[in-house]
């Protein structure tokens with residue numbers, strides 16, 4: 001459903017959306033309930049329990065298509081690899097493959113998920129700054145499409161594994177381009193002082209290229225950089241491209257047959273009104289334009305452009321439903337409302353001071369009347385999901401919908417305080433499908449073993 005359709009649906013019912021912005025197929029039904037994918041979220045909460053992650057399947061697909069359309073309108077050769085770390089499950093891997101994406105995995109567990117989902121191994125790229133011997137063995141024997149090599153030790157290990165299995169492995173070299181992305185310090189990765197990639201300033205990247213050049217089992221197809229996450233403009237990407245073209249040229253001079261420049265993910269999304277990311281289309285056009293400029297100026301063929309969006313695909317499509325429980329009012333200080341989840345399913349406030357918007361799913365048309373701190377149920381004060389949420393007066397049992405929680409929420413969920421992980425449903429055309437089942441208390445102790453016997 002388009003944005004116009006969403007707005008008109010709200011208009012037709014005479015119900016105005018609250019301040020929180022509705023995205024994708026979200027609409028407010030005549031009874032004032034929030035609907036996603038044609039499903040009444042209060043029913044979803046009743047049927048599947050809370051906390052519950054609800055993904056708008058059409059919005060996931062539409063966002064991926066926006067990336068494809070943006071590239072296709074430029075005519076540039078490209079590849080979109082969804083970064084599975086944002087949200088990885090069997091169904092999600094299948095969806096991104098159906099939508100013509102490759103898949104980036106960052107661990108043996110993500111690779112196992114993708115292969116269990118039935119993905120063609122050739123679609124998969126493996127990332128990581130400390131891939132284990134077991135992970136490299138698994139990647140090579142599975143015949144995955146490419147390994148993004150991060151450091152010298154990995155280079156040697158991968159060479160040994162590939163030679164032992166008599167395989168030639170396509171690799172990209174990850175470099176740290178020395179670019180500071182304008183984002184939270186913890187999720188900025190392109191700067192020189194970073195644990196990721198070969199340093200470019202000190203000649204490590206060039207040395208890595210020389211070593212690959214003499215390797216019979218590794219075939220370097222390109223360079224990779226990922227400068228950070230939740231980035232709002234293209235300045236950092238274009239700066240990275242401008243810095244990498246020299247290295248790319250030197251690689252060609254060494255005799256390597258590179259054909260790919262991968263500039264990673266990082267495209268920011270709107271969590272609150274404070275966030276104003278450039279549209280995907282504009283970012284892709286600027287990136288392609290810069291690639292064409294800098295490569296043709298040097299008389300080089302423009303490489304295939306690879307991007308690795310995670311958050312921008314999964315984030316806006318996800319909503320978390322919680323049931324509201326207790327409240328604590330401290331007049332003149334702060335009002336708290338507690339939910340049946342918290343930092344266990346959304347650690348992003350605790351980690352980055354992240355901000356979110358929310359609304360009451362069962363009273364979605366009501367205007368906010370006050371400021372509430374939405375706290376979780378864990379045993380620490382930092383267990384907050386939204387510091388100052390504008391909400392109507394909430395009551396015990398109301399359903400809170402926290403918006404744009406599709407990326408780095410379920411994937412970073414923990415069992416802290418032995419809380420089971422929530423279920424995940426995909427919704428579309430009035431139907432809900434459980435794609436990750438809710439854990440039970442029995443699941444929480446499943447890996448435990450008794451002291452004796």
Ligand SMILES: Cc1ncc(COP(=O)(O)O)c(C=O)c1O
Pocket residue numbers: 083085086104127226228229230264265266267308309310311312407
């Ligand atoms: C190498 C790499 N590629 C892609 C991504 C995805 O980034 P984002 O979710 O911000 O698009 C990340 C995470 O930041 C990453 O580390």
Ligand SMILES: N[C@@H](CCCC[NH3+])C(=O)O
Pocket residue numbers: 085187229230348407408412
């Ligand atoms: N987990 C982070 C992003 C890390 C990006 C992965 N390289 C977040 O929630 O924003």
